[in-house]
Amino acid sequence: MDCAVPIDKPTDWVGSEADGSRLCFHCGLVCPDSAFALGEKHFCCAGCKTVYEILNEGGLERFYALSPAAGVRPQGDSARDRFAFLDDAEVRRKLLDFSDGRVARVTFHTPAMHCAACVWLLENLFKLHPGIGRSEVNFPRRQVSIQFSEAKITLSEVAALLASLGYEPSLNLGSVEGPVKDPVARGLVLRLGVAGFAAGNIMLLSVSSYFGLNHATEGFIQRAFGYIAIALALPVFFYSASGYWASAWQSFRARVLTIDFPIALGIAALFFQSLWDIFMQHGEGYLDSFAGLVFLLLCGKWFQRKTYDRLSFERDYKSYFPLAVLRKTEAGETSIPVSKVEVGDRIIIRNGEIIPADGVLISPAASVDYSFVTGESAPIARASGDYLYAGGRQRGGAIEVEVTKAVSQSYLTSLWNNEAFNKSERPDITTLTNVAGRYFTFAILAIALGTALFWWFANPSILVRAVCSVLLVACPCALALAAPYTLGTALRVLGRQGFYLRNTNAVETMAKADYVVFDKTGTLTTSRAQEAVYQGMPLTEEERAAVAALARHSTHPISRAVSGVSDRAVEILDFKELAGRGIQGRVQGRLFQLGSRSWLQARGDDTTAAYLAIDGDVRGRFVLKAAYRPALRRVMAALTERFRLSILSGDNPGEEAALEQLCGAGVSARFQQTPFDKLEFVRDLQEQGRRVVMVGDGLNDAGALKQSDVGIALTEDVAAFTPSCDAILDAQVFGQLPDYLAFARASLRVLRAAFVISLTYNVLAVSIAASGYLSPLISAILMPLSSFSVMGFSVGVAKIVARRMGLGA
Amino acid sequence: MGVLFILMGASFLLAAGFLAGFIWAVRRGQFEDTETPTMRLLMEDGGVKGTNLKEKKEPHE
Amino acid sequence: MSNIETFRYDNRIVRNFALATVIWGVVGFLVGLFIAIELFLPGVSGNLAELSYGRLRPLHTNAVIFAFVGNGIFMGVYYSTQRLCKARMFSDLLSNLHFWGWQLIIVLAAISLPLGISQSKEYAELEWPIDVLITIVWVIFAINVFGTILKRRERHIYVAIWFYIGTIVAVAMLHIVNSIEIPVSWTKSYPVFAGVQDALTQWWYGHNAVAFFLTTPYLGLMYYFLPKAANRPVYSYRLSIIHFWSLIFVYIWAGPHHLLYSSLPDWAQSVGMVFSIMLIAPSWGGMLNGLLTLRGAWDRVRQDPVLKFLVVAVTAYGMATLEGPVLSIKTVNALSHYTDWTIAHVHTGALGWNGFLTFGVLYWLIPRLYNTQLWSTKLATTHFWIGLLGIVFYVVPLYWAGIAQGLMWQQFTPEGTLQYPNFLETVVQILPMYKLRAVGGTLYLTGAVLMVINLIATVRSGSFEPETEAQAAALTPPTKDVDGPNPWRHRALERKPVLFIVLSLVAVAIGGLVEMVPMAIVKSNIPTIPSVTPYTPLELEGRDIYVNEGCYVCHSQMVRPFRAETERYGAYSKAGEFVYDHPFQWGSKRTGPDLHRVGGKYSDSWHFLHMEDPRQMSVGSIMPAYPWMLHNKLKTSGIQKKMSVLRKIGTPYTDEEIAAAPDAMMAQAEEIAARLKAQLPDRASQIDANREIVAVIAYLQRLGTDIRKSEVVEEVAAQ
Secondary structure: OOOOOOOOOOOOOOOEOOOOOEEOOOOOOEOOOOOEEEOOEEEOOHHHHHHHHHHHHOOOOHHHHHOOOOOOOOOOOOOHHHHHHHHOHHHHHHHEEEEOOOEEEEEEEOOOOOOHHHHHHHHOHHHOOOOEEEEEEEOOOOEEEEEEEOOOOOHHHHHHHHHHOOOOOOOEHHHHHOOOOOHHHHHHHHHHHHHHHHHHHHHHHHHHHHOOOOHHHHHHHHHHHHHHHHHHHHHHHHHHOHHHHHHHHHHHHOOOOOOHHHHHHHHHHHHHHHHHHHHOOOOOOOHHHHHHHHHHHHHHHHHHOOOOOOOOOOOOHHHOOEOEEEEEEOOEEEEEEHHHOOOOOEEEEOOOOEOOOOEEEOOOEEEEEOOOOOOOOOOEEEEOOOEEOOOOEEEOOOEEEEEOOOHHHOHHHHHOOOHHHHOOOOOOOOOHHHHHHHHHHHHHHHHHHHHHHHHHHHOHHHHHHHHHHHHHHOOOHHHHHHHHHHHHHHHHHHHHHOEEEOOHHHHHHHHHOOEEEEEHHHHHEEEEEEEEEEEEOOOOHHHHHHHHHHHHOOOOHHHHHHHHHOOOOOOOEEEEEEOOOEEEEEEOOEEEEEEOHHHHOOOOOOOOEEEEEEOOEEEEEEEEEEEEOOOHHHHHHHHHOOOEEEEEOOOOHHHHHHHHHHHOOOOEEEOOOOHHHHHHHHHHHHHOOOOEEEEEOOHHHHHHHHHOOEEEEEEOOOOOOOOOOOEEEEHHHHHHHHHHHHHHHHHHHHHHHHHHHHHHHHHHHHHHHHOOOOOHHHHHHHHHHHHHHHHHHHHHHHHHHHHHOOOOO | OOHHHHHHHHHHHHHHHHHHHHHHHHHOOOOOOOOHHHHHHHHOOOOOOOOHHHHHHOOOO | OOOEEEEEEEHHHHHHHHHHHHHHHHHHHHHHHHHHHHOOOHHHHOOOHHHOHHHHHHHHHHHHHHHHHHHHHHHHHHHHHHHHOOOOOOOHHHHHHHHHHHHHHHHHHHHHOOOOOOOOOOOOOOOHHHHHHHHHHHHHHHHHHHHHHHOOOOOOOOHHHHHHHHHHHHHHHHHHHHOOEEEEEOOEEEEOOOHHHHHHHHHHHHHHHHHHHHHHHHHHHHHHHHHHHHOOOOOOHHHHHHHHHHHHHHHHHOHHHHHOOOOOOHHHHHHHHHHHHHOHHHHHHHHHHHHHOOOOOHHHHHHOHHHHHHHHHHHHHHHHHHHHHHHOOHHHHHHHOEOHHHHHHHHHHHHHHHHHHHHHHHHHHHHHHOOOOOOOHHHHHHHHHHHHHHHHHHHHHHHHHHHHHHHHHHOEOOOOOEOOOOHHHHHHHHHHHHHHHHHHHHHHHHHHHHHHHHHHHHHHHOOOOOEEEEEEEOOOOOOHHHHOOOHHHHHHHHHHHHHHHHHHHHHHHHHHHHHHHHHHHHHOOOOOOOOOOOOOHHHHHHHHHHHHOOHHHOOOOOOOOOHHHHHHHOOOOOHHHHOOOOOOOOOOEOOOOOOOOOOOOOOHHHHHHHHHOHHHHOOOOOOOOOOHHHHOEOOOOOHHHHHHHHHHOOOOOOHHHHHHHHHHHHHHHHHHHHHHHHHOHHHHHHOOOOEHHHHHHHHHHHOOOOOOOOOOHHHHHHO
């Protein structure tokens, strides 16, 4: 369980660390100075101090006793106008779970909550504002649903209050869709419970018969037991097992036999044979086997579906887009919901914000970072009048844009209209289990026929019974349990590692894959670090230091990289930032200029770079070099042994050489790939009969991820946005990827072994049955024996394998 | 062994009652969040002034 | 907001139950220690009837189970339920009625049992008026708890509360079913069922009393107080939920394992066995869940006595729940049953699981109720170690005693005769173990006394907080998609089912049973034996004395079908022989020999002298003396009432027999008296026909003889 257990800090907590430096009483971070101190309590920032004051006034100081310094450092300003758009009628309607005009309830996703104290705090919000009523936390989902009186507090104020406490609600276009509920869960648990209940009680009744309750002495009791057993079995047959009837019927109609078909056949045979036996007083019947079997099968289904409440494999661009944007009118600037943005609107995009709709740049210049959308690592300089695609992130100052396309028609959005996204989720009949199931069915029918023929001549009187018992013992329950338990275990093992798979099919498909496609930007490279490499006439230490100091004054990504080339402090005089061109400043009278090629009229190719001029003459340029993930070389080496590899990049070919040098010649790399190109590339591979694993991170990979057999989304922060995919890989464990793929294959081998075992049981049972000697007792022993041993084998061996492969289970 | 039926009747009645409880609980979604309840438990002590505070200051020596 | 409510948790009721727990605990331990001593110093009772082992042992079991553990349960339930539901108890009146009602029951038990007023059904000895009182108080408790659950302010029902619900409902059912009895007088009743059927009912109850009174409620407490004390969330809450439901679905069936090798039908015994073994899974799931909750907190266990107690408690739970199923395996049971092994087993549970968990909770709770710190952690830690030592000194010797004696009973010489034909030899062998057991008991008691001191000091140092204020929002609909926009409809929706469970069960149980009873007696198809006839009035009176004196506590009346037993006692017992036994007297422990075939084994005079002082007849015997039987007058008045009641429930007494009962009674008494005088000329003066001893002798001499005087023995044995 990923629950953060409240850690016991020293109980006399006043926030002091070994090295004497003060720790924030609220969030536990080191305090730079004692600028924010209350008495002997120190705080790292104004935000933390404010939270402390709020809690104190609200009488919630106990928060700190429950779990010292568990607080969250509030990010950004909590000015309520930031959330003003929440009060827009449409947004409210979409966002609220419930409202009767007086009382409303909203559910926010607040990733910041992390411990029991957070739960306590969030459930005591009502102490902080009279307008707030009951609030309930769902920790695994990191959600808090708050009830509030609309007369006393607005939705925006609720959001602001959360933000002021450091629990910034994550609001995006997706969150108005409401949480994706899992309808299956409850039904399955109910079916499971009913089956378990019936199985237990039926066992009581039939065990009696096995231990000598017979109609010679206590016929009355025995008959009564029989009927009670039937009464208990009915709900199992009609409710718990209903899923099997349905899917068996489907597979029968679709002429593709899945494993469910022989199962349905088997349990049906069990049930009706038992009814016959009991009513005809031939014996106690097989109802205990029947109920137990259904119960175990459902257990398998339950074990199979490991869900990660915090993750969503279903996110689309909506979860990436902002919920609101600032619109500029004569009246002034107002924040409006993105869905309300219309063609012709003037909208303001501040530094770091996302452009929600395609439009034309009004401001003189912009530097837009499309890495997440197109895969181009470096921000692109755009000048007034240029066309801006939605999805880009503005770097630097705020810009003004005139919307030319509604959000829904924008470039990015159109990506989602591709049919790859409308792939319906049909039951995969190619899974090992179903393939095995198909042969199995034919075999059984053949044997049943054979038995029938044999007894027809040998002894017709027991023909029906023999055939029936063949069908019922042949029920491939163990076979059906093998996959859920083996792959389910694999799922858990990988999950604990930081590789979260959507379902067990992903494990199987991954094991069969033979081609891996990587996205470059953000996948092979980290979005965290980029280094600037200098090309040109050599610079003196002083000059380097001066350039670095100059760069430090700008937020532009290249500047930030350049600022890393030296850490000596140098004083910059009359600094200027010329939007879209570059920056300049004086050091000891010399003019340093850092900016675009056109601005400095420098010669050179179109590689994204910052050119440097000192006192007017160009000295050289700083080229941004994406920092590759340290493990990259190893990963590629390991993978080439088994897979064909390709790299798709939205970037220019500038990196080609470096990339080849890293990954080896075997890896084909393609550049300037649009999201559509990537999607097509994957599809072509599949048409060549390849089974493709796509590893990507951004929206630009979304199409390919969806199209591929297994789409793995890589992310630095699991809670953050990931495009829809079959698996989410935590970037920290990128290096392990080959091991995980190998483990998937290993677990498939385990699965095959489990199949062999369960088949042996079936052969054994069938041979007994075919000879007509099957008794309820035998089946009552054989059934759990086979099931449990297969379950044990699957889980046990899968775990051993995992440990062997160093994936400590 | 007529008493058997009384005992079984009683037991089944009991079991049935619990089954009803089980069904009710699942339908109410009682068992869907299997993490928060036990965290909540650690906190709920008392109201505004919880005795935990005291205990924190001077732990069992 | 309008629906934020401020309310106050009721700490008084918790404090009261805590107080009662401590007081009755010490009393219970004290009685236990006393009877433990009686087992090697029979004289210590001063031959006072009220202090004789047979009467005090039921007092001990009832005191520790219903007084100590019972109050402990209520203490924990009243504290945790309020906080888990974020609501004060449903009704203070009910709370107080519950408290005082329960204490009244205990006091009545403490008076009636030493007076020899007993039904002789283990853990259900109390006579019918008290049974009725128990039912009433229990229903009060049920209403109070369910009422609180219904008006709760926390949507989720924490798993502990599920365990409480299970306890309340199941115990109500068990108590009612096992108490189907017909009164003769205020102090006497006969159970409706006889012999095998009575036995089955009793152990269906007996087992489930352990399951639902000593286990499920304490699991609830564990799931509440362990995480609290450790300040850790439960290791796996999902597992705890599975733990509850699997336990609840299996427990109820394990009863018959108490009757292995008895005259209960084989298949029924085996069912008990199978289900008992199945119980291991959920039980261990629970134990591991408890222990794993402390992962990463073991350093705290080293400092905190509360955690120490809880850890040992949970471990003991695991041990006991593993041992139980093992004991229910027929081959093991053949050796262990009737020996001290069983006693050791139950005390692992009682001293370890129930005792230590209660201590842990008390040490955690009292300081909080009194807004202070525990007076002395050191003292508590000392209590822990002494108590632990006590458990070891109690349990280990008894395992040794049990196994040793069990083996001796089965021991044959090469010539094929019993190695220890005289039962007393096997007793003398294990007396040292009994003494050690008493040492263990003393240590355990000492620990408890230290706790009392510590808690008193703690209470002194703090100031009691009768009520704790809290705030929470009233319960309103979870989500619109569950039950429409109307917030109020769902409340009703939510409450009905819970209420339904309780009321329907209690009601239907009573109603249904009333109907089923006659059917049961008619339909009882026990293989009857022609020669088995109802008891004569005198024998019946003697039997009632046997019952009231609690002879069943040390003497079984069930010869199991082993050579070792048939050699020692005679033909093994057949179900058909008990059809007139209201209640059955099979017993569960052989501190003395089995008595089912004692009839005619000894002379009347032997019994006379033996009852006066066992050591006259068998030197070294540890049986209490019953001198009062020689003086107490025989009651002839009630006999007709008794017989007519018995006839109502199936004993074929004719009107004539009932009419002539008193005379018939005296006639038979005179016969015996005459025989006694003849055999003991020198005592003739002290022998009188209308004395209890005569009736007792009549009963003892009748025991198990019916089958002998018939020819059908073989054919019965055959079937």
